[in-house]
Structures are given as C-alpha cells and as structure tokens.
Amino acid sequence: MSNNIVIVYMGANRIEIGRSADACPQEIIAWKTGSINEKNREELKKIFEYYFQICNILGNREVQVLILEDIFISVVEKRIICSILFKEFDCAHVSFVPRAIVHCLSCNTRNAIVIDIGTNYTTCVPIFDLRPLQQFIKYSKRGKREVESRIPLPGCPYMPIFFDEEYNSKNCEVDETPVINLVKNIVESLPIDLRRPLRENIIIVNIEEAYETAIRNLFKLKMDTSKIQFPKNYWQAGSACAKILLHYKGSNIVGIERDEFYNNPHIAPDWFDYYFRTGVKRLQ
Incomplete structure (x- = not known):
C-alpha cells in the first residue's frame, strides 16, 4: 500500500516528490514561478508526469497523493492540482496538509x-x-x-x-x-x-x-x-501523516477521492474551513 502513496512537498522555492515508504524525497525540482495558475499548469503536469514515469506508476489507478502545502495556497491552486492528478493521471485520492503542521510533527x-x-x-x-x-x-x-x-x-x-x-x-x-x-x-x-x-x-x-x-x-x-x-525529519513526518490520513477508514475531510472530484470538479478541501479543520484530530 505504501508504494502507492506519493508525497509532494510544495516548498516555497522547490517541489520535492517521492513515496511515503522512502526515507527522503526521490526528486527535488526547482519551482520559482510563484503561485500555481493556468499559465504554469503544464509545467506542473510535466513534473508529475516525469516522476510517475520513472517510478513506473503512470496509469496506476491506486495511487494516492498527499500534498504538503503552503499555508497561503488558494482553493483555486488546489483545484488545478486536483485536476492534474485526477484527470491526467487518474489518481485514487488527493489530500492536503499545511507544511507548517508537518514541521511541528517532525520536531515532536x-x-x-x-x-x-x-x-x-x-x-x-x-x-x-x-x-x-x-x-x-x-x-x-x-x-x-x-x-x-x-x-x-x-x-x-x-x-x-x-x-x-x-x-x-x-x-x-x-x-x-x-x-x-x-x-x-x-x-x-x-x-x-x-x-x-x-x-x-x-x-x-x-x-x-x-x-x-x-x-x-x-x-x-x-x-x-x-x-x-531547524526541522530535519519533515519527510518522515509527512510519511506518518500519509499513513494516518490515507489509510483512515472513514471519510477523509482534508482530501478528495477520484469519484468525488468527477461529481464536483470545483471541490477542493480548505484546511481553514470549519468542517475541514477538525481533520487535525486524526494526526494526534
């Protein structure tokens, strides 16, 4: 199951991507184009495509993705990310957690x-x-x-x-x-x-x-x-988040499933929304 979980660290000046089973990201790619929009959508798609290809998971409909997001990421940016992962790569699930929380977890x-x-x-x-x-x-x-x-x-x-x-x-x-x-x-x-x-x-x-x-x-x-x-183990903390959130048997209120997205392509989980905010209880 962990081989099907991909973690994406959307850093302030880079994107790190890898599997939750690994001790560190497999790819670190510079990302200095700022916020995600339709103009750089294709660039982000190519980053995902490259990684999915080298890991031989392109076309795997069981792949689940955890995005470690910027605290200021907008719902519009989340919709673009979800659109790429669901429409282009047919992923099973996408979840979002603010990087700041993962850094706290990594520092215990x-x-x-x-x-x-x-x-x-x-x-x-x-x-x-x-x-x-x-x-x-x-x-x-x-x-x-x-x-x-x-x-x-x-x-x-x-x-x-x-x-x-x-x-x-x-x-x-x-x-x-x-x-x-x-x-x-x-x-x-x-x-x-x-x-x-x-x-x-x-x-x-x-x-x-x-x-x-x-x-x-x-x-x-x-x-x-x-x-x-100065956090050093954020990747392991992200992996722990992925295992908890993506293996949870109930509804994952900080994430979206493939069918849910196709039924409503405008949906995107917002951590600051009152209903999504309770999802932190699962990380305890």
Missing part, C-alpha cells in the same frame, strides 16, 4: 511558531495544538530573493531578513517587516495563555545548515525564547 511538538523562508516572502505561522491560528499568521516580503540580490557580505546573509538595525515601522510597508519583528507582533497579539508555549518554541525552515548557529544566536539575543529548531 504541537505548539510553535513556524518561520518558512521562501523565495519571494517569509511566512510566520503560529501553531497551537497542531492547528494553524489563521487570524495571527503574518508574512514579510523579505525572502531568499532579497538575499540573492544583495552584494555578499561577511557573516550571515539572512541577517536583513530576520533583523534590520535601520528598520522603522513608520517608514516601511507592513509587508516589509523583519521576521523577528513579525514574531514579536504575533506573540503580543496572541491570547495570554498561548504566548509562552509558542514564544518558547520557534521552528525555522529553509535555512542552510551553515547559518543555523548565527540565526539561533540572533533569536536568543533579540527574543526571550528557549528553543530554536
């Missing part, structure tokens, strides 16, 4: 603020009891592209993303806020009983290992936080 925690450094922007997602706190999610346009466009300086190139000595909220746009300022804003806006468990557990994604120590030290200098984690 239910509560955290997950910082995901993307190509075009960085997201800060507070998670409590494995639930994204939608109203407190924040993002900044400070991302990897900003780092790549700057002249290399000694030290950590991510410093301008996380902290800016010259930052002044009165002179900058809201979406240009340095990451540490965003995290502080999230903590201050949370209900009092949630502040400590999230403030003390920061998960940072998509940082090269060479810069982890510098980022950890910066956080400890600028914030009262006890634990900074």
Whole structure:
C-alpha cells in the first residue's frame, strides 16, 4: 500500500516528490514561478508526469497523493492540482496538509511558531495544538530573493531578513517587516495563555545548515525564547501523516477521492474551513 502513496512537498522555492515508504524525497525540482495558475499548469503536469514515469506508476489507478502545502495556497491552486492528478493521471485520492503542521510533527511538538523562508516572502505561522491560528499568521516580503540580490557580505546573509538595525515601522510597508519583528507582533497579539508555549518554541525552515548557529544566536539575543529548531525529519513526518490520513477508514475531510472530484470538479478541501479543520484530530 505504501508504494502507492506519493508525497509532494510544495516548498516555497522547490517541489520535492517521492513515496511515503522512502526515507527522503526521490526528486527535488526547482519551482520559482510563484503561485500555481493556468499559465504554469503544464509545467506542473510535466513534473508529475516525469516522476510517475520513472517510478513506473503512470496509469496506476491506486495511487494516492498527499500534498504538503503552503499555508497561503488558494482553493483555486488546489483545484488545478486536483485536476492534474485526477484527470491526467487518474489518481485514487488527493489530500492536503499545511507544511507548517508537518514541521511541528517532525520536531515532536504541537505548539510553535513556524518561520518558512521562501523565495519571494517569509511566512510566520503560529501553531497551537497542531492547528494553524489563521487570524495571527503574518508574512514579510523579505525572502531568499532579497538575499540573492544583495552584494555578499561577511557573516550571515539572512541577517536583513530576520533583523534590520535601520528598520522603522513608520517608514516601511507592513509587508516589509523583519521576521523577528513579525514574531514579536504575533506573540503580543496572541491570547495570554498561548504566548509562552509558542514564544518558547520557534521552528525555522529553509535555512542552510551553515547559518543555523548565527540565526539561533540572533533569536536568543533579540527574543526571550528557549528553543530554536531547524526541522530535519519533515519527510518522515509527512510519511506518518500519509499513513494516518490515507489509510483512515472513514471519510477523509482534508482530501478528495477520484469519484468525488468527477461529481464536483470545483471541490477542493480548505484546511481553514470549519468542517475541514477538525481533520487535525486524526494526526494526534
């Protein structure tokens, strides 16, 4: 059964794809075209087609797919993904889970603020009891592209993303806020009983290992936080999610079956919808 489960990590600047039975993704493909739309639909289709061919599962109607999604992925993007997987490859099932939750699971925690450094922007997602706190999610346009466009300086190139000595909220746009300022804003806006468990557990994604120590030290200098984690086992956590969600005997409310899609091609599970949100109970 696990040979028929495919995991797709829709990263901020890459797509990772592989089988849930494997310890790591089999293919890592650059994806810097931004959000998914009809213009790049064919490009995404070719990525899936290439992988299905090399794994000899093209035409296998038993294949189930788990998408580890961006927290800001739209329902329109999900419909395009489902359309490709169902119409082009005749998959049996497609499920969606936010990457931020998988990173929490990989760090063995239910509560955290997950910082995901993307190509075009960085997201800060507070998670409590494995639930994204939608109203407190924040993002900044400070991302990897900003780092790549700057002249290399000694030290950590991510410093301008996380902290800016010259930052002044009165002179900058809201979406240009340095990451540490965003995290502080999230903590201050949370209900009092949630502040400590999230403030003390920061998960940072998509940082090269060479810069982890510098980022950890910066956080400890600028914030009262006890634990900074850089998830390493997200693929295994995704595999665990796949086994739980896709083997569940009842209705999978964070996913869609093939027949269900053909009966209603406009359907797409939205994690933030009230009814879908209860699906997190299955990950406990």
